[in-house]
Amino acid sequence: MSRILIVEDESIIRAALRRLLEKNNYNIDDAASVDEAASQFNLDSFDLIISDLRLPGAPGTDLIKLANTVPVLIMTSYASMKSAVDAMKMGAVDYIAKPFNHEDMLSTIASILIQQPVEQHSVNTESATQRTEITGKCDAMLSLFSRISKVARTDATVLVLGESGTGKELVARAIHEQSSRAKAPMISVNCAAIPESLIESELFGHEKGSFTGADNSRCGLIEAADNGTLFLDEIGELPLEAQARLLRFLQEGEIRKVGSIQSIKVNVRLIAATHRNLKELARAAQFREDLYYRLYVMELNMPPLRERGQDIIMLAERFLISACSRMNCPETILSDSSRQVMLQYSWPGNVRELENAIERAVILADNHFITPDLLGLDIETRPSLQQLESDYIEQSTTRETTTSHLSKKSSPAGLSMDDYFQRFVIEHQNEMNETDLAKKLGVSRKCLWERRQKLGIPKRPKG
Numbered sequence: 001m002s003r004i005l006i007v008e009d010e011s012i013i014r015a016a017l018r019r020l021l022e023k024n025n026y027n028i029d030d031a032a033s034v035d036e037a038a039s040q041f042n043l044d045s046f047d048l049i050i051s052d053l054r055l056p057g058a059p060g061t062d063l064i065k066l067a068n069t070v071p072v073l074i075m076t077s078y079a080s081m082k083s084a085v086d087a088m089k090m091g092a093v094d095y096i097a098k099p100f101n102h103e104d105m106l107s108t109i110a111s112i113l114i115q116q117p118v119e120q121h122s123v124n125t126e127s128a129t130q131r132t133e134i135t136g137k138c139d140a141m142l143s144l145f146s147r148i149s150k151v152a153r154t155d156a157t158v159l160v161l162g163e164s165g166t167g168k169e170l171v172a173r174a175i176h177e178q179s180s181r182a183k184a185p186m187i188s189v190n191c192a193a194i195p196e197s198l199i200e201s202e203l204f205g206h207e208k209g210s211f212t213g214a215d216n217s218r219c220g221l222i223e224a225a226d227n228g229t230l231f232l233d234e235i236g237e238l239p240l241e242a243q244a245r246l247l248r249f250l251q252e253g254e255i256r257k258v259g260s261i262q263s264i265k266v267n268v269r270l271i272a273a274t275h276r277n278l279k280e281l282a283r284a285a286q287f288r289e290d291l292y293y294r295l296y297v298m299e300l301n302m303p304p305l306r307e308r309g310q311d312i313i314m315l316a317e318r319f320l321i322s323a324c325s326r327m328n329c330p331e332t333i334l335s336d337s338s339r340q341v342m343l344q345y346s347w348p349g350n351v352r353e354l355e356n357a358i359e360r361a362v363i364l365a366d367n368h369f370i371t372p373d374l375l376g377l378d379i380e381t382r383p384s385l386q387q388l389e390s391d392y393i394e395q396s397t398t399r400e401t402t403t404s405h406l407s408k409k410s411s412p413a414g415l416s417m418d419d420y421f422q423r424f425v426i427e428h429q430n431e432m433n434e435t436d437l438a439k440k441l442g443v444s445r446k447c448l449w450e451r452r453q454k455l456g457i458p459k460r461p462k463g
């Protein structure tokens with residue numbers, strides 16, 4: 001059972017939080033100030049400290065140093081980015097604005113605890129500061145966290161599946177950090193980035209003279225990961241010969257350097273990742289089926305960003321805080337329309353794309369607001385179409401008499417997007433050309449043409 005210390009001076013909030021957490025099977029202690037917490041408890045013995053920012057005496061952020069490697073979650077009554085940025089800069093693991101709802105508090109705690117190394121109290125400060133933080137509170141991410149903590153306790157081979165930029169490497173790192181191998185290295189290899197002719201020697205090492213250019217014998221990356229974890233990204237790109245060697249390593253726990261006749265025992269846990277469908281590659285004889293089944297012991301699926309709902313905003317705010325603090329920028333916030341756009345965009349490049357979009361926006365921002373144009377997203381239109389739709393509904397309700405040829409009975413609020421599109425085009429095509437119509441709808445001319453075909457909207461007769 002995880003031990004949590006609550007540091008909060010308002011006794012009503014302290015007691016309510018205590019009740020909530022105890023009901024959810026956490027072992028709770030509490031204190032009313034930093035002084036009381038430090039004098040009454042061994043702070044190192046907790047799995048998490050939740051502290052109010054403003055307390056009588058020292059601020060809650062003082063606990064970050066005092067508690068060493070124990071994560072500190074800061075509660076702030078002032079939902080200002082400024083205090084959140086400052087707390088995060090000082091090393092708080094996360095922040096939560098008061099008043100918070102129970103669900104938010106519980107999912108924040110769960111996602112922090114799940115990311116702690118198993119032997120957290122014995123890891124040194126250096127590895128503690130490198131702790132991997134995976135942000136996410138949606139159901140898919142919470143179930144991912146729970147699977148991570150289960151597989152981390154084992155030595156099973158893990159296959160992480162997901163689109164590019166969804167955080168596969170981050171997950172591999174979290175598994176490694178939570179495993180008993182955390183103190184040994186995790187070696188990451190992107191199979192797609194190493195030339196085919198070199199990959200075997202990179203992974204398994206080679207003997208001097210085993211091929212042209214092999215002037216010295218060299219140890220491979222698998223050997224370098226001994227007692228730790230090997231993360232093979234884009235494993236679908238591994239050439240067939242290297243796959244055969246990898247299979248032998250998985251079956252026998254031994255590797256043989258290129259050009260050597262001797263095998264060496266190694267103790268390495270393998271985590272592999274791919275955005276490709278390995279089963280189909282195996283069917284097409286581009287991936288060994290026996291290797292596929294060896295890798296398939298435990299599979300983790302990364303949800304694409306577009307399916308993570310409000311996590312998109314949470315991630316954006318995280319990236320905003322860290323970009324602002326990295327670039328020494330003043331407090332900057334996301335405008336409401338940016339949030340809308342981000343929730344509607346499809347994010348083909350997933351979290352990596354979001355991170356880059358925020359960084360770009362921070363660089364370009366002239367004031368304290370991140371507006372949609374600064375994000376530079378290639379949005380076809382949905383937001384502007386929706387915006388237009390709601391503007392139209394607003395206008396329609398205030399001008400009941402101007403229903404023109406549209407039926408007065410049908411309520412604009414009940415329109416589907418297609419209905420709305422159709423109406424808008426029919427109503428305005430007499431006074432607008434195709435370019436202007438497309439512009440007003442926020443779509444490309446090609447998209448307007450395609451929708452005309454799909455919805456059977458005739459063009460107005462010429463002349």
Ligand SMILES: Nc1ncnc2c1ncn2[C@@H]1O[C@H](COP(=O)(O)OP(=O)(O)OP(=O)(O)O)[C@@H](O)[C@H]1O
Binds near residue numbers: 233351
């Ligand atoms: N849930 C998350 N919370 C915080 N940062 C994240 C999260 N997911 C991804 N990132 C960040 O997004 C970037 C891309 O993540 P990562 O490299 O792990 O993705 P990937 O799926 O391995 O991508 P690829 O398949 O292209 O190698 C990294 O900077 C990572 O730190």
